Amino acid sequence: MSPAQWGNPNGIKCVKETLPVLNYTKPLDLNHDMRMYDLVAKVAKNMKNVPVSLIDITRMSDYRKDAHTSLYSIRQGKLLTPEQKADPQKYADCIHWCLPGVPDVWNQILYTRILSKSSPPSTHPSLPPQ
Template identity: 55%
Template structure:
């Protein structure tokens, strides 16, 4: 599978590569250009197709979350994606997520030499879909929000975050042979209902037009974030971790 983005800076002799693998393991959404698939299916034990591209680098930075949040269940492949028809089982999302994280951890332990490669795992990026979560029952998703939350009146996992997944990653990392730096961006991001792209965004590669912006219930994006914006703070945290371990 081809990488989606590759950036090289000659001044620092550094290559930054973004690899599209939304579930870390093999799935039917692995094509970086054609991945808008309604029925997402994963193959939890298969990581080789992706993992071969992760070897031999100085820094590996992982995350997987938002693509899991379509429903409370995940479709898990029984046989092959080439079979007709494709057969799968539906299992509870936390169970499927746990299987994938454990498979990822096994791959890291078997393929990463910590003398040469540092591994990082970024925690989940929350969503802000329900304005009632921040005591604004008349709001429409995150549209027209201009200030962060000052308090979280709804306990987790209701502010767009499934804390079971966060805890699962933290527990698995603790049991690994290869050290993994877990960077928790979740708590700080939950307050930032104002930081999403909202109606100032694209859909299927096309800019949202004025008529669509007037319909935030349909077009507001409360999953992705403005750039520059909150993700710059995540990068500062990552940069600090990398420098502190250099």
């Protein structure tokens, strides 16, 4: 990921990002291959024997530039050395997500989706009795 894609052209990958993208007025262009998304959506729609739902979390996740492991990552089972941390262009991990944060939200969305599919609205376990 490039800092320019998040509106921070002077940044170094995802290093020292402490806030999500705020007040962005247009969709982010992070070069996602939407053909892959379209293919997955088509396969999910055509699955007849197994019910499959597709929950698109891509755009929501794109805005969380602050949620990557950055230099606080592990390579080949070891923490980065001070020398590696000094070279964020090469060693910053801006692909994986750290906890707590984005994966927690994904889990909450999935949990809500599962509950909404398995319970009638009036008896939903998370709602107070009426």
